Amino acid sequence: MKTVFLSAVLLFALFSFPSFLQGEVLNVHLIPHTHDDVGWLKSLDEYYYGAINYVQDASVENILDTSISQLLMDKNRKFIYVEMAFFTKWWNKQTESVKEKVHELVQSGQLEFINGGWCMNDEATVHYNAMIDQMSIGLRFISNTFGVRPVIGWQIDPFGHSSFQATAFSLFGFDGFFFCRMDYLEKYIRGITREMEMIWQNSPSLGPATDIFTGILNGLYLPPKGFCFDDPCNDPSIMDDEEDMHFNNVKERVALFIEEARKQARHYKTRNIMVPMGADFQYQNAAKWFTNIDKLIKYVNLNGSLNLLYSTPSLYLKSLHDEDTVWPTKNSDFLPYVDRPWSYWTGYFTSRPALKGYVRQCNAHLQACKQLEAIHNGMGDNGPSSVKLQQAMGVAQHHDAVTGTEKQHVADDYARRLHIGEVECRSVMATVLNDLAAKGANAPKMDLSFCEYLNISVCPVTEGGDFNMVVYNSLARPYTGMVRIPVIKEDVSVTDPNNNTVAIQIVPISPETKKISAYVNSTNTAGLDVFLQVSNVPPLGYAMYTFKSSANQNLGQTKVSRVKRKLDNEDVTISNKYYNVTFDGSTGHIKKIINAVSGVSSNINQQFRFYNASAGNNIYSSQRSGAYIFRPNNTVAYSVGPNLDNAAQLSLVEGDLLSEVRQVFSPWVSQVVRLYKNKPAIELEYTVGPISIDDLHGKEIVSVFNTDLESDKTFYTDSNGRESQKRIRNYRHDSVYFNTEPVAGNYYPVTSRIFIKDEEKKTQFTVLNDRAQGGSSLADGSLELMVHRRLLFDDGRGVGQALDEKGLSGEGLVTRGKHLLILDTIDESAYTQRMMAEELMMTPELAFTPTDGLQLGDYNLKYSGLSTALPDNVHLLTLEYLDKSTILLRLDHQFESDDPKEWSAPASVKLSDLFVAFKIKEVTELGLGGNVALSDIKRLQWKTIEGQTVPSPMNFPPVTAPDFTVSLSPMMIRTFNVTVEFN
Incomplete structure (x- = not known):
């Protein structure tokens, strides 16, 4: 069937030629451009200043200096620029005279801003909140500085393209969207059928209002072969000396360019084509580029068969619009990206999971910081602000940042920038919370601190004496949920803002947590976690809780929940008012889940397994698994433990607020399954690493869920946290699917959730995640999410390093994350998954202060920034x-x-x-x-x-x-x- 389809496509192409190939003049829009990654092989600053050029010869400062000077020499020349993180850095160093000239270039259209975001963001692993933010800070800079706005999306380097990206570009007011990277088979078919340009119908909910013209560049974003006039290519310059014709190559160069242009034109519908003239960090030698383009335009146009012109993507789009052509449509996304057989770029969906988690966490911090800054009417001219974290988050959305496809020292730089921004935002939050809490000018300032390592039970202020905890809720509805605080002493009491005693549950921290926390806190004083439910924390507001220990008063002995080691083969069940979760007594795996409210149930087995990463010695291909590419060496996912049944050792903790089952699969894989009293989801907190490579195999770790639901090859993932995308195993909507990689080829990005439905049973099983991951359904009733990767080889896509991260111990990286499980009717799942995903994204901010010297009567213990909560939807x-x-x-x-x-x-x-x-x-x-x-x-x-x-x-x-x-x-x-x- 596939052969018949391809034959039909080829016949269509053979007997359908564009009119301009039969005598009409072809307009060739030359687009001088540079693609400047805000970090990849070098950090942002290294790229800007041209440091460590032995790694990559690139200096953005030089690119902008020389390009601007060359534009000023000839008003016909044009240049486009994209990454505002670089441009603003350059702009702030310029004299007023230079700024005035740049203003003139922008107003005349010689210099045009395209895309206009802080970076060229990834489209698979970014959350829509962070993507909109990074675009906004760049677009507002352009508007405020130059009074213009970009109208073109220019995503030429990201590794596949999401529906929400197209939706967002429409809502930005863009007229078109251009990119390069997509499934090579779909691109081939579109090329020979001349459907490289289309109308992308990207949002079923929003409909035609967000439809956007979308164009795919031929090849990548490089010049035609033989016409790159800068390092490292340095193709032959056009030599037009009329006196010494021995070195004159105009005729040959013109003929070659005409040939290349006509080849490209065969793939497009109109008499206009767009030809990029630039590449990564090009135009360091802008004079050479522009001089040769000037000559190319002059001599090709003298030939008469083509009309070459300096142009921009917006001018090209206007030319297409003027032709009044009828365009094909597209209504699915362009993920995953595959550039050749056996080479699916689905590994980066999970690469560097700790960085991905940190980026998501910093997004929550940033939104809270901006809210409090707004409530406070700013922080004054010299006060702290959210700007550094906004810009650090903007850089982190880059397609070689949150993706995990950068060199290690660059990943470290991204994290450093985020941390610097976080520190300043904590100062904002502490200042505003103090001001909101103080009843009068004489109220002492609370010494508020924010604990970075609560997920591994480390927080110095809570491990000392008595303290207060301020819970800030950045949601626009009241928040009720569980928080976990590390303490030393068992005798603890907690009161809420109304001075009511709050029920608590004290649980010994696990050996796995103790081991990790020792690396960041050498004293490792906390041995206990206090769990308490914070209830109805006001929207855009806070509530203050007070912790006291027996050091100050006789509280009586607080009961500590005992950790019971499971030794027999009897099944174990934990319950709350929403769920019953049963564990198999012999394997230690989740065995069955019952929704106690709806009555929905399913036999569900969950366990961790790993794929052996390809070392490139497969008989079909030398492709290796790496930072970009996921390529297991077969379809088998192996046990992470010493036994074939992958059995987990179980320990049980039960109490009034929560029950948890602790699973240890191996020395480097463990998980805690928790049911909280009032949470309509099952929490799985996994700890993976350092991944063992003693067998000299790279490994890709997956959490696998096998259910008895009939899903009919169909599953659903989100698009950047927004609309659901229907996925069908071994199928592509607009292409032929050759199943060379049955595992990697069926992986898709999961930013927020993945789920399957059993339509007959009206049942849905959903997994929510706290960071971007790759996921799939490789069999009916099954879901899996990749949670960690440790690889021994580079995949040959440019980064030049194996993805073998090191943790604080000097060994492989340990990562800890969360999945939330929802098993319910299809209709109820629609509501619960949205509410739980919103809470998982916007987790409350917790600030702590020692109680010493504080009189609670001096403070407002509760505050809401809203007069009424917003509707849940x-x-x-x-x-x-x-x-x-x-x-x-x-x-x-x-x-x-x-x-x-x-x-x-x-x-x-x-x-x-x-x-x-x-x-x-x-x-x-x-x-x-x-x-x-x-x-x-x-x-x-x-x-x-x-x-x-x-x-x-x-x-x-x-x-x-x-x-x-x-x-x-x-x-x-x-x-x-x-x-x-x-x-």
């Missing part, structure tokens, strides 16, 4: 201080159009009296990037083969005084500049 995406009278606000509808009507129904929010800290005077709706009024966005219209004219206008309901009511339909995100008056 509305998420407060952004609350950000811009200046003393302006707040940036984003609201998004959390549900999809095909979710149950109760949750997918349109939602309304009245802004007028919503915020406690300020009164709203005026509301202006903006595009998603916060850089342009929505009313100023007029996108180009396109005709599709289905007879539609798209995109449809973004006719959002107006927001008018005095109530300023915002209405949101499913998956809608609305952005506003809010003029305020602080109370």
Whole structure:
């Protein structure tokens, strides 16, 4: 069948030639550009200044200096630039004279900003919140500095493309989206059928309003073969000396370029093609580039068969629009990326899991920091701010950052930048929480600190005497959930803001946690964890809890939950009001889950296994598994333990607030399965590493869930935390699928959740994750997520290092993360997975202060930043201080159009009296990037083969005084500049 399909495609191509190949002049849009990674083989600063050029010859400072000077020499020349992290660094060092000239270049269109984000972000492993933020800080810089806005998405290097990226570009007001990397088979088919350009229908919920023109560059983003005029290629310059014709090569060079242009033109529908003239860190020698392009334009145009012109992607798109062509459509995403047989770029979905987790954690910190900064009316001219963390997070979304595909010292630099930003944001949060809490000017400042290592039970302030804990809830609805605090003493009591005693459960920390915590806290004083439920913490607000120990008063003996080692073969069951979870007494694996509310149940086996990574000695291919590519050496996933049944040793902890089963699969794989009293999900906290490589095999560790559900080859993943993407095993929507890699070829990015459905039983099984991972369903009823990787070889895609991270112990990296399991009806799962994913993304911020000298009567022990909670189907995406009278606000509808009507129904929010800290005077709706009024966005219209004219206008309901009511339909995100008056 596949052979027949390909034959039909080839016949179509043979008997259908573009008219411009039959005599009409072809317009060739030459695009001078540079692609500047904000870290990859070198760190951002090393790239900017041109350091360690023995690793890679690259200096962005030199690129911008020389390119700007060359543009000023000839008004016909054009240049595009993308990465604002570099451009702002350069801009801030320029004289006023240079800045004035750059302004003129921008206004004339010679210098055009494309994409406009802080970086060129990845599309598989980024969360939509962080992606929007990084685009916004770049777009707002361009708008504020130059008064212009980009209109083109230019994602030429990311490794596959997500539906939400296309949705976001539409909501930014972009007219088009161009990229290179996609499944090589789909690209081949599109090339010979001339469907390299299309209308991407990317959001079923938002519909035609977010349809976007999408173009695929021929090859990659490189110049035609033979026409790269900078290091390292240094192709022959055009020599046009008319006196000494011996060295004149104009004729040959013109003929070669015409040949290359016509080859490319065969893949496109119109008389216009776009030819990139640049590559990674090109235009260090801008004079050589522009001089040769000048000559190329002159001599090719004299030939008369082509019309070459300096251009930009926006000018090219306008030319296509003027041709009034009818375009094909696309309604699935471009993931995963595969560049050749046996080479699926699905490993980076999981690579560097600790960095991925840290990036997600820092996103939660950043949103809380920005909220408190906004509530406080800024921090003053010399105060701390969220800017450093915003910029560090912007850099971290780069397609060689959060992806884990950079060199080790660059990964360390990303983490360092995040930490510096975190430290300053903690200062913001501590200052604002102090000011909100103080009842009067004489109230002593609380010495608030934030514990970085709570996940491994390390927090110096809680391991001493009495202390207070401030819980800040960044959600726009009340938060109820469990927190875990390390302590030394068993005799502890806790009171809430109303001075009511709070029930607690004290649990000895595990040997696995003790071992890890010893690396960051040599004294390793804490041996116990206190669990307590914080209840109804106000939206955008805090609640203060007080911890006291018997050192100050006689509290009586607090009962510590005993850890019971499982020695017999009897099954074990733990329960709460939502779930019963049974463990097999002989294997120690989860065996069965029953939803006690809905009655839904399933036999579910969960365990950890590993794939042996290919060393490149396969008979079919020398491809190795590496930072980018996942390639197991066969389809078998092996036991992580010493026994073939992969049995886990069990220990049990039971109590009124939580019950947990501790599983030890091997010395380097363990897990805790927890049921909390009031949580409608099952928490799995896994600890993996250092991954053993004693057998000299790289390993890729997966958590596998086998259920008795009938899923019919179908499973679902999220697109950057937003809409669900339907996946079918061994199938591609718009291509032929050759199953050369039955495991890796079926892996997809999982940013927030993965699930399967049994339509007959009306049952859904969902796994939520706390960081981006690769996942799949390799058999009906099965799900798996890759949680860690340790590899011994480079995969040959440029990074030049094996993915063999080292931890604090000097051995392989240990990573700890969480999965949440939901087993319920399909309809109820739609609600629970959204609420739990929101809580997992926006975990509460915990701040601690010693009680010494503090009188609680001096403080407000509770505060809410909202007068009323938002509806459950509305998420407060952004609350950000811009200046003393302006707040940036984003609201998004959390549900999809095909979710149950109760949750997918349109939602309304009245802004007028919503915020406690300020009164709203005026509301202006903006595009998603916060850089342009929505009313100023007029996108180009396109005709599709289905007879539609798209995109449809973004006719959002107006927001008018005095109530300023915002209405949101499913998956809608609305952005506003809010003029305020602080109370």
